[in-house]
Amino acid sequence: MNYRRLQHQTLLYMAAVVIALWVLMPIVLIALASFTPKQEIYAWPKSIIPSHFSVETMKYFLNSYGVLSSLLNSVLVAVITLGITLLVGAPAGYAVARFIFRGRQVYRMGILMTRMFPTALLAIPLAVTFIKWGLYDTLIGVALLHSAIAMPFAVLIITGIFVSVPKDLEEAAMTMGCSRLGAFARVALPLALPGLAAAAMFTFVISWNEVFGATILTVQHRTLPAQILSTLSASPLYFRFAGGFFMVLPTLVFMFLIRRYLFQMWGGATTEK
Amino acid sequence: MNNYKLQRLLGTDTLLPYWLLLPSFLYLLVFFMSPLVNAIGLAFRTDNGVFTMQYFLQLFHDLNFGSALKYTFLLVAIIVPVQLVTALVIALLVNTGFKGSRFFLYICTIPLGIADLAAGLIWLSIFAQHGYLNSALYSLGVINKPIYFISYHNISFVFWAIVIAEHWRATAIVLVNLVAGLQMISKDYLEAAEVLGARPWQRLRYVILPLLKPAIQSALIIRTILAIQMFAVVIALGGQLVPVLAGESYFWYSLYRSYHMAATYAVLLMALSIIITWFYMWFFRPKAGMVER
Numbered sequence: 001m002n003y004r005r006l007q008h009q010t011l012l013y014m015a016a017v018v019i020a021l022w023v024l025m026p027i028v029l030i031a032l033a034s035f036t037p038k039q040e041i042y043a044w045p046k047s048i049i050p051s052h053f054s055v056e057t058m059k060y061f062l063n064s065y066g067v068l069s070s071l072l073n074s075v076l077v078a079v080i081t082l083g084i085t086l087l088v089g090a091p092a093g094y095a096v097a098r099f100i101f102r103g104r105q106v107y108r109m110g111i112l113m114t115r116m117f118p119t120a121l122l123a124i125p126l127a128v129t130f131i132k133w134g135l136y137d138t139l140i141g142v143a144l145l146h147s148a149i150a151m152p153f154a155v156l157i158i159t160g161i162f163v164s165v166p167k168d169l170e171e172a173a174m175t176m177g178c179s180r181l182g183a184f185a186r187v188a189l190p191l192a193l194p195g196l197a198a199a200a201m202f203t204f205v206i207s208w209n210e211v212f213g214a215t216i217l218t219v220q221h222r223t224l225p226a227q228i229l230s231t232l233s234a235s236p237l238y239f240r241f242a243g244g245f246f247m248v249l250p251t252l253v254f255m256f257l258i259r260r261y262l263f264q265m266w267g268g269a270t271t272e273k
Numbered sequence: 274m275n276n277y278k279l280q281r282l283l284g285t286d287t288l289l290p291y292w293l294l295l296p297s298f299l300y301l302l303v304f305f306m307s308p309l310v311n312a313i314g315l316a317f318r319t320d321n322g323v324f325t326m327q328y329f330l331q332l333f334h335d336l337n338f339g340s341a342l343k344y345t346f347l348l349v350a351i352i353v354p355v356q357l358v359t360a361l362v363i364a365l366l367v368n369t370g371f372k373g374s375r376f377f378l379y380i381c382t383i384p385l386g387i388a389d390l391a392a393g394l395i396w397l398s399i400f401a402q403h404g405y406l407n408s409a410l411y412s413l414g415v416i417n418k419p420i421y422f423i424s425y426h427n428i429s430f431v432f433w434a435i436v437i438a439e440h441w442r443a444t445a446i447v448l449v450n451l452v453a454g455l456q457m458i459s460k461d462y463l464e465a466a467e468v469l470g471a472r473p474w475q476r477l478r479y480v481i482l483p484l485l486k487p488a489i490q491s492a493l494i495i496r497t498i499l500a501i502q503m504f505a506v507v508i509a510l511g512g513q514l515v516p517v518l519a520g521e522s523y524f525w526y527s528l529y530r531s532y533h534m535a536a537t538y539a540v541l542l543m544a545l546s547i548i549i550t551w552f553y554m555w556f557f558r559p560k561a562g563m564v565e566r
Binding site: 009012042091127 | 287290298304307308315363366373374379381382384386390391397403405407441508519522527536540542550
């Protein structure tokens with residue numbers, strides 16, 4: 001019996017290790033590729049570990065035409081998106097979490113339904129509208145689209161966060177003489193702050209990763225993914241590898257920081273009815 | 274006690290939630306609903322505002338339409354079921370609660386944060402002619418010349434490369450849904466089944482899977498909808514070798530400069546999304562004699 005249990009455990013761990021390696025291996029490989037000297041990328045036979053690590057490929061990528069400015073654009077778009085999304089989405093999330101009111105369920109269903117619509121459906125008509133409004137090929141325009149994409153996520157996540165902050169605490173503060181705003185600012189907000197920070201990072205990642213809309217809405221003022229995509233067929237392999245790695249880098253950090261909240265964001269938002 | 278103050282607070286409370294919702298409602302009205310309506314307008318109306326079917330007719334006669342539809346469907350039909358099974362296996366593995374299972378789960382969710390474009394490029398570093406797969410095969414002595422995985426001579430290789438990349442990238446979305454669903458299943462049911470002598474396989478088939486149905490349903494809806502708009506992974510790996518619907522929308526806009534046709538493809542995608550959602554709702558509908566949770 002004990003022997004069988006041990007066998008069972010060994011199998012379990014072996015499966016877990018194989019799966020974890022399967023997930024991690026491509027990320028390690030792209031990192032290796034980005035620090036392989038340029039000429040070794042095209043070598044045959046190519047060794048998996050480069051003869052020496054070099055920042056030459058990364059340098060080439062960052063100095064390529066348009067990359068640095070698109071990098072800056074990406075950060076700006078993501079920050080504006082984050083601002084709009086939190087400013088507009090947070091009150092809504094708070095309202096859904098705290099109040100029972102007519103239309104609450106309809107609003108929640110509406111928010112969930114928005115996930116049914118493809119980005120192309122928003123990006124193409126918005127391009128036409130933005131040309132009229134003078135927002136075409138601007139960072140604000142891209143950020144407005146990204147906010148529309150991220151908003152439903154943000155509302156659902158923030159709802160989850162405020163649900164987990166006990167309502168009693170706010171009510172206690174109010175009976176002790178705090179105004180509703182005071183109770184929110186002094187009690188609920190500080191408790192929700194780590195969750196809100198996670199929601200902000202998640203919004204940042206959504207914007208940072210988005211490529212379809214950003215490519216449609218810009219010509220000169222590309223974000224990083226849009227820049228990589230639009231020059232893809234003309235760029236050498238080492239440019240593409242470095243680009244892929246560079247796009248992944250910040251998201252790896254953010255995903256690590258918000259790992260505790262992932263289920264509130266993806267799992268909880270969809271399974272709770 | 275200041276009853277008056279409490280009364281006043283409650284009085285404003287009836288309107289307060291609506292005020293809080295208003296900004297997001299207006300925002301989504303302007304930047305979500307109106308583009309959606311405009312997209313339908315672009316697909317069915319000429320620039321002069323006359324109703325027309327010409328864009329849809331043009332779409333159906335488009336050279337790439339047939340293969341884009343075919344490849345999109347094939348990709349979805351292969352990727353989504355395999356992802357469901359993989360995610361289920363991983364979720365059950367995590368659910369055994371072995372030492373280190375939290376860390377294992379974290380590793381498996383890493384691809385959640387990886388952009389589709391980046392995932393395509395990551396797998397390009399493996400499947401490219403100068404890629405790691407060829408290096409690995411060479412050092413194992415299987416080949417002595419690189420294989421052209423990605424070329425128009427061998428579309429099926431490109432297709433399978435896309436399947437593998439997308440499977441790697443997006444299984445985590447299904448996984449988090451299933452793990453969240455599993456956590457909601459009370460341990461009592463499983464213990465009861467065990468006490469009554471159910472084998473592990475029977476516990477899975479008759480206890481876990483039925484209780485996991487809502488989670489599976491929402492995971493499938495979200496995953497399928499995202500899969501039919503697959504775009505950047507396909508472009509990064511295969512360029513235009515494997516046409517897909519979202520890619521056609523993109524090329525009609527950025528290469529052929531027709532936002533009418535681009536919008537028509539987008540509207541088609543929307544229609545497919547709605548049909549898919551409806552199909553899953555119908556497929557997972559509560560059947561007669563079944564007790565819903």
